[in-house]
Each structure stands twice: as structure tokens, then as C-alpha cells.
Amino acid sequence: MNITLVQGDITAQRVDAVVNAANSSLMGGGGVDGAIHRRGGPDILRACRELRAGRFGRGLPTGQAVATTAGLLPARWVIHTVGPVHSAAEDRSHLLASCYRESLRVADELEAATVAFPAISTGIYGWPMDDAARIALAAVRAAETSVTSVTEVRFVLFDSAAYEVFAARLG
Numbered sequence: 001m002n003i004t005l006v007q008g009d010i011t012a013q014r015v016d017a018v019v020n021a022a023n024s025s026l027m028g029g030g031g032v033d034g035a036i037h038r039r040g041g042p043d044i045l046r047a048c049r050e051l052r053a054g055r056f057g058r059g060l061p062t063g064q065a066v067a068t069t070a071g072l073l074p075a076r077w078v079i080h081t082v083g084p085v086h087s088a089a090e091d092r093s094h095l096l097a098s099c100y101r102e103s104l105r106v107a108d109e110l111e112a113a114t115v116a117f118p119a120i121s122t123g124i125y126g127w128p129m130d131d132a133a134r135i136a137l138a139a140v141r142a143a144e145t146s147v148t149s150v151t152e153v154r155f156v157l158f159d160s161a162a163y164e165v166f167a168a169r170l171g
């Protein structure tokens with residue numbers, strides 16, 4: 001499994017699966033979530049509504065992941081995951097690690113080879129970039145032994161500051 005970094009927009013990535021930093025409602029939002037629904041078109045929201053009507057009637061719990069169509073995106077699937085809101089009072093890093101682990105487990109079930117991740121929880125959910133990069137990279141590396149179909153995990157960092165932080169951590 002190769003870990004690669006690019007600076008850019010996750011909705012433009014040609015990969016098998018794009019991971020969405022969603023919220024429990026699965027009904028869209030701002031940041032990456034807003035961009036994915038905007039560019040992916042209404043089929044993604046339709047699929048999310050079906051998940052809410054079925055398996056995830058109470059919403060997608062934090063740290064879990066579920067796949068839908070990627071609609072009009074140049075990808076096959078969107079894997080929605082819900083990052084934790086950063087808290088200074090409570091260590092929620094296991095939930096952030098779980099987002100990466102569970103997304104890769106879902107990607108493996110789909111037999112995806114290439115998966116693009118945003119820096120989950122580092123926008124609206126307030127996680128400091130350096131700590132989020134440390135947790136993300138460790139979680140992906142830890143999944144390496146159990147995930148067989150994924151050959152590339154691509155982190156798509158929105159700005160150069162985020163890219164530099166991930167690059168320094170990746171070494």
C-alpha cells in the first residue's frame with residue numbers, strides 16, 4: 001500500500017473511492033462534504049437518504065464508514081465517514097483513527113485499489129492539522145496488514161500548509 005500526498009481538491013481525484021468527511025445526518029454540509037455533493041450531483045444524496053431510511057435510521061455514528069455511489073465524480077464510490085469534533089477536554093483520537101480504519105475496511109470490501117482521503121476533522125471539526133496528520137498516517141499504516149485490495153492511499157490536502165504538515169510527518 002503506497003501512501004501518496006497531493007495538494008488539491010478531492011472532488012477532482014480519479015480514484016476508485018473518495019472519502020467524505022461527513023456528519024452523522026449524511027444529509028450534506030460544508031467543507032469537503034459540500035464540495036462532494038455539489039460536484040457529485042443528486043444521486044449521492046439520494047443514496048444517503050436510502051441509508052437513513054434503512055441501516056442508519058439514527059445516523060452514521062462517529063468513527064464509522066459507509067459507501068454510496070460517487071454520482072458524477074470521477075470515482076466509483078464515495079465512502080462517508082464521520083470524524084469526531086476536536087475536544088481539548090477529552091481524547092477522541094481513537095475515533096479519528098477509526099474513521100481511517102473503517103473507511104479502508106469498506107474500500108477493501110468494495111475491492112477498491114485507490115482511495116483518496118481528506119484531512120478528516122481538520123476543518124469545521126477543529127482538529128489541529130499536525131495531530132490529525134499523525135493519527136491519520138498511523139491509522140493507515142496500521143491497516144496495511146488487514147487491507148488487501150488497496151494499493152494507493154492518497155491524502156488530498158486542500159492548501160499548501162496542510163500539505164507541508166503531512167509531508168513532514170510522512171518523512
Ligand code: AR6
Nearest residue numbers: 009010021023029030031032033035121122123124125158
Ligand atoms: N478537497 C480537499 N480538502 C478539502 C476540500 C476539498 N474540496 N474542502 C475542504 N477541505 P471539513 P471536518 C479540507 O470542514 O472538519 C461539514 O459540514 C479542509 O481545509 O470539510 O471533518 C460536514 O457535513 C480541512 O482541512 O471537515 C460536517 O458537519 C479538511 O478538508 C463537518 O463539516 C476537512 O474539513 C465535518 O468537519
